[in-house]
Amino acid sequence: MGSNNLRQLNIDNINPHVREAKYAVPGELAVRSEEYRALLAAGSTKLPFKQVISANIGNPQQLDQKPLTFFRQVLSILENPALLEKSDVLVNQLDYKPDVLERAKRLLAAVGSVGAYSASNGAPAIRQSIADFLERRDGFPADQANIYLSAGASSGVNTLLHVICANDKSGILVPIPQYPLYTASLSVLNAACVPYLLDEHRNWGTSLETIKAAREKAKAEGINVRAIVIINPGNPTGASLPEEDIRAVIEYASQERLVILADEVYQTNVFVGEFISFKRMLRQMQQEQPGKFDQVELASLHSVSKGMVGECGHRGGYFELVGFDPEVQAEIYKFVSIMLCAPVIGQCLVELMVNPPREGEPSYELYTKEYNAIFNGLRERATALHKAFEQMEGVECGAPQGSMYLFPTIKLPPRACEAAAAEGRTPDEFYCMRLLEATGVCVVPGSGFGQKEGTLHFRTTFLAPGTEWVGSIVKFHNDFMNQYR
Amino acid sequence: MGSNNLRQLNIDNINPHVREAKYAVPGELAVRSEEYRALLAAGSTKLPFKQVISANIGNPQQLDQKPLTFFRQVLSILENPALLEKSDVLVNQLDYKPDVLERAKRLLAAVGSVGAYSASNGAPAIRQSIADFLERRDGFPADQANIYLSAGASSGVNTLLHVICANDKSGILVPIPQYPLYTASLSVLNAACVPYLLDEHRNWGTSLETIKAAREKAKAEGINVRAIVIINPGNPTGASLPEEDIRAVIEYASQERLVILADEVYQTNVFVGEFISFKRMLRQMQQEQPGKFDQVELASLHSVSKGMVGECGHRGGYFELVGFDPEVQAEIYKFVSIMLCAPVIGQCLVELMVNPPREGEPSYELYTKEYNAIFNGLRERATALHKAFEQMEGVECGAPQGSMYLFPTIKLPPRACEAAAAEGRTPDEFYCMRLLEATGVCVVPGSGFGQKEGTLHFRTTFLAPGTEWVGSIVKFHNDFMNQYR
Numbered sequence: 018m019g020s021n022n023l024r025q026l027n028i029d030n031i032n033p034h035v036r037e038a039k040y041a042v043p044g045e046l047a048v049r050s051e052e053y054r055a056l057l058a059a060g061s062t063k064l065p066f067k068q069v070i071s072a073n074i075g076n077p078q079q080l081d082q083k084p085l086t087f088f089r090q091v092l093s094i095l096e097n098p099a100l101l102e103k104s105d106v107l108v109n110q111l112d113y114k115p116d117v118l119e120r121a122k123r124l125l126a127a128v129g130s131v132g133a134y135s136a137s138n139g140a141p142a143i144r145q146s147i148a149d150f151l152e153r154r155d156g157f158p159a160d161q162a163n164i165y166l167s168a169g170a171s172s173g174v175n176t177l178l179h180v181i182c183a184n185d186k187s188g189i190l191v192p193i194p195q196y197p198l199y200t201a202s203l204s205v206l207n208a209a210c211v212p213y214l215l216d217e218h219r220n221w222g223t224s225l226e227t228i229k230a231a232r233e234k235a236k237a238e239g240i241n242v243r244a245i246v247i248i249n250p251g252n253p254t255g256a257s258l259p260e261e262d263i264r265a266v267i268e269y270a271s272q273e274r275l276v277i278l279a280d281e282v283y284q285t286n287v288f289v290g291e292f293i294s295f296k297r298m299l300r301q302m303q304q305e306q307p308g309k310f311d312q313v314e315l316a317s318l319h320s321v322s323k324g325m326v327g328e329c330g331h332r333g334g335y336f337e338l339v340g341f342d343p344e345v346q347a348e349i350y351k352f353v354s355i356m357l358c359a360p361v362i363g364q365c366l367v368e369l370m371v372n373p374p375r376e377g378e379p380s381y382e383l384y385t386k387e388y389n390a391i392f393n394g395l396r397e398r399a400t401a402l403h404k405a406f407e408q409m410e411g412v413e414c415g416a417p418q419g420s421m422y423l424f425p426t427i428k429l430p431p432r433a434c435e436a437a438a439a440e441g442r443t444p445d446e447f448y449c450m451r452l453l454e455a456t457g458v459c460v461v462p463g464s465g466f467g468q469k470e471g472t473l474h475f476r477t478t479f480l481a482p483g484t485e486w487v488g489s490i491v492k493f494h495n496d497f498m499n500q501y502r
Numbered sequence: 503m504g505s506n507n508l509r510q511l512n513i514d515n516i517n518p519h520v521r522e523a524k525y526a527v528p529g530e531l532a533v534r535s536e537e538y539r540a541l542l543a544a545g546s547t548k549l550p551f552k553q554v555i556s557a558n559i560g561n562p563q564q565l566d567q568k569p570l571t572f573f574r575q576v577l578s579i580l581e582n583p584a585l586l587e588k589s590d591v592l593v594n595q596l597d598y599k600p601d602v603l604e605r606a607k608r609l610l611a612a613v614g615s616v617g618a619y620s621a622s623n624g625a626p627a628i629r630q631s632i633a634d635f636l637e638r639r640d641g642f643p644a645d646q647a648n649i650y651l652s653a654g655a656s657s658g659v660n661t662l663l664h665v666i667c668a669n670d671k672s673g674i675l676v677p678i679p680q681y682p683l684y685t686a687s688l689s690v691l692n693a694a695c696v697p698y699l700l701d702e703h704r705n706w707g708t709s710l711e712t713i714k715a716a717r718e719k720a721k722a723e724g725i726n727v728r729a730i731v732i733i734n735p736g737n738p739t740g741a742s743l744p745e746e747d748i749r750a751v752i753e754y755a756s757q758e759r760l761v762i763l764a765d766e767v768y769q770t771n772v773f774v775g776e777f778i779s780f781k782r783m784l785r786q787m788q789q790e791q792p793g794k795f796d797q798v799e800l801a802s803l804h805s806v807s808k809g810m811v812g813e814c815g816h817r818g819g820y821f822e823l824v825g826f827d828p829e830v831q832a833e834i835y836k837f838v839s840i841m842l843c844a845p846v847i848g849q850c851l852v853e854l855m856v857n858p859p860r861e862g863e864p865s866y867e868l869y870t871k872e873y874n875a876i877f878n879g880l881r882e883r884a885t886a887l888h889k890a891f892e893q894m895e896g897v898e899c900g901a902p903q904g905s906m907y908l909f910p911t912i913k914l915p916p917r918a919c920e921a922a923a924a925e926g927r928t929p930d931e932f933y934c935m936r937l938l939e940a941t942g943v944c945v946v947p948g949s950g951f952g953q954k955e956g957t958l959h960f961r962t963t964f965l966a967p968g969t970e971w972v973g974s975i976v977k978f979h980n981d982f983m984n985q986y987r
Contacts, residue, residue, distance in 0.1 A: 029972065032664060035665055077617075093578040097574045111588055130563040133563040172841060180511075180517055228837055234655055243510055329615045330847070332845035355655050355660075355683060356657060357814070
């Protein structure tokens with residue numbers, strides 16, 4: 018129509034910071050995997066595999082993971098409170114236990130209707146329930162006034178980065194490899210991402226020397242480094258940080274006055290040792306050395322998206338602020354008010370997550386059974402994958418520790434790297450593309466998360482059901498190595 | 503603790519643009535009204551009223567408005583699909599009609615689980631259903647690829663402003679009075695709000711002369727005016743724009759290459775004439791004068807929050823793009839991807855809103871009855887309020903046209919203005935505070951939305967049940983005028 022140049026907006030005059038943001042919007046791999054899925058659904062027999070395995074995204078309920086019955090029963094009543102008028106039918110014919118009805122009544126009393134706006138920071142009763150959970154989890158008090166419900170943890174991160182980043186010289190320490198939410202959000206905000214490498218040789222732990230060096234380098238470039246992001250358990254690394262790493266980060270943040278942004282959405286996905294929250298460790302250090310850590314500012318994020326809950330489509334989450342200036346908190350409150358409030362049904366799901374059925378309550382047995390089955394299934398598949406990686410030439414991978422991911426290193430022969438270059442791909446992209454073509458297994462190349470120069474990785478979830486696909490990766494890898502040796 | 507000055511963040515060094523944003527976070531009036539409510543709940547008999555009427559926020563289900571049964575029954579199944587295994591119980595004992603079950607099945611097939619992420623722009627089948635609705639509504643084709651599901655319309659506005667505003671010289675024409683989402687979002691983005699006054703004497707319609715003058719003035723100040731916001735039906739004005747105003751805006755936007763942001767969330771709240779969408783009018787003008795309006799860029803927003811649906815707590819909404827450059831659309835897609843996707847249960851509610859039961863279907867009768875009762879209730883209360891305003895000295899208010907609000911002008915005696923100044927309040931704030939104290943009715947002073955210099959208003963919703971409170975406003979007003987005459 019020749020009207021393109023008459024438009025107000027084009028790629029060269031929109032917000033340059035939105036344009037600069039890198040976010041692997043269904044990349045070529047994901048698009049290709051969906052094409053394969055469509056072909057298979059249409060009955061094609063031309064592909065060398067019978068199903069597509071989406072090991073590329075942490076989207077549990079898209080794969081095998083079933084929602085927890087107690088949660089969904091309560092939510093069904095919140096959506097249709099008229100059901101409470103037929104409580105006998107619910108109990109006698111639909112397997113709703115009395116504690117389901119009771120919880121639904123309590124939540125309805127707290128929010129009125131899930132169709133009404135709540136307070137901008139979330140319904141007060143839900144904030145209180147989260148505070149109670151934090152006290153139980155950490156053994157230290159928590160105040161509902163410091164808790165903010167959000168539409169998933171992503172929205173919480175967006176809020177916090179918006180407030181912290183004052184201008185283009187504001188810098189945030191971000192782990193590499195990382196979940197791209199952080200780099201993308203910082204691009205949009207036109208603030209500086211200050212990357213620090215995680216230590217693959219220490220199971221992707223934090224290295225204080227590396228963090229220090231990254232901060233010093235940024236400082237020398239005129240960047241005002243204001244905060245440090247920690248993802249624990251890690252995405253994409255699957256690491257679960259040991260106490261010494263957490264202590265060292267808090268110590269350093271205290272000394273250099275860095276806000277700690279603790280992304281703890283995988284806190285229940287821990288297979289080795291126990292999850293240690295930054296809040297608990299901070300409070301413990303404050304007790305051990307009175308006065309020394311009083312000024313530490315910590316924001317800790319959690320979500321219904323991961324763990325055994327796996328309800329990412331509900332966009333529920335919260336963050337707790339510790340040690341923040343009340344005036345700054347008032348600005349955070351104002352900021353979240355502009356978007357009115359987090360989805361109320363998602364807020365209710367957060368409440369269910371932090372306050373599940375307890376021993377002795379009618380829904381406890383089923384809840385525990387379902388919860389443990391998911392946990393054990395994840396651990397088994399993680400172990401199977403890890404074993405497979407151990408058999409694979411040139412592949413190294415630490416034992417599964419937590420979250421939903423493994424992030425193995427792959428060493429590819431020079432001829433594979435040349436073939437990748439000839440296709441205009443990085444070697445890890447090339448490898449993942451061949452893997453998809455041969456097996457139907459879709460994983461994400463390490464370059465999507467950032468990796469140390471000269472190293473190659475891929476991230477795979479261990480959410481997909483069965484272990485047959487794991488065998489197919491091993492076979493592919495052998496063939497690939499033989500082809501390019 | 504003396505540790506304040508050791509913190510990284512304080513009010514003076516956080517993001518100044520967040521700080522500058524004005525958003526009436528529960529202002530003094532709302533806080534006071536909640537205090538009164540708590541006093542009454544605790545049995546206090548010291549107040550001159552028996553209940554607090556929250557006429558300050560468009561939060562239908564916090565007040566009288568009941569959710570529509572069909573919608574909530576479907577949502578209850580989406581939350582607990584196990585209910586479908588007992589469809590006989592649902593139908594025979596819980597009054598679920600067969601079309602409820604069928605719709606739930608269809609939506610579950612479309613999204614898999616409401617606990618799973620959808621595509622970033624929304625589930626494809628839901629986008630298609632919205633496109634079908636737009637075709638029925640406007641009589642012109644709509645393409646699902648141009649539709650983006652969002653967490654309420656607010657989140658859609660946030661996305662669009664983020665992409666359109668390239669730097670601090672980017673300006674957006676915003677109606678005054680306006681819903682403060684626009685000014686607040688523009689502050690956060692550090693872009694320029696270019697205010698244009700609505701014409702109170704023409705029932706708060708748009709005046710092209712005023713818009714032109716506002717744009718010219720901004721241009722002279724070095725602002726690159728890129729878009730115009732239209733809220734139709736209006737918030738806070740309650741206006742429903744006539745065809746001639748819409749045509750004039752499109753004509754002007756075409757001529758000056760302005761993106762049109764049509765906030766049409768109140769499109770079903772129309773009491774006078776019919777709602778005319780910008781999309782329909784644009785397509786009609788393109789037919790009438792082929793080629794002339796091809797380059798117009800229009801984004802139209804809708805939401806489940808208002809209308810007879812009133813489900814604001816669910817944070818469901820969408821926007822449709824018309825005439826946007828595909829490269830710009832790709833950036834919009836990337837931007838929404840960073841936050842993953844809109845709440846999936848909210849997306850399903852959007853689908854229900856745009857595709858409600860049809861004549862002949864089992865749920866149609868009840869749906870229509872409920873829908874009409876809400877519509878008629880709103881109209882009756884709007885009329886009662888308007889009649890009351892007509893009796894009040896110094897108050898002028900156009901007949902109710904649409905949305906959920908009336909926005910009367912009030913002329914206050916000089917002594918009232920002096921008394922306000924003595925309290926450090928604007929006269930409209932002073933009036934609203936006295937109204938709350940005397941009657942328990944909470945409304946919002948016009949200064950919260952912007953008003954022509956030298957004029958005073960307040961905004962009231964007509965959502966609150968009953969009409970007794972309307973009488974109490976009349977009585978208060980007489981007393982107030984007598985006191986300050």
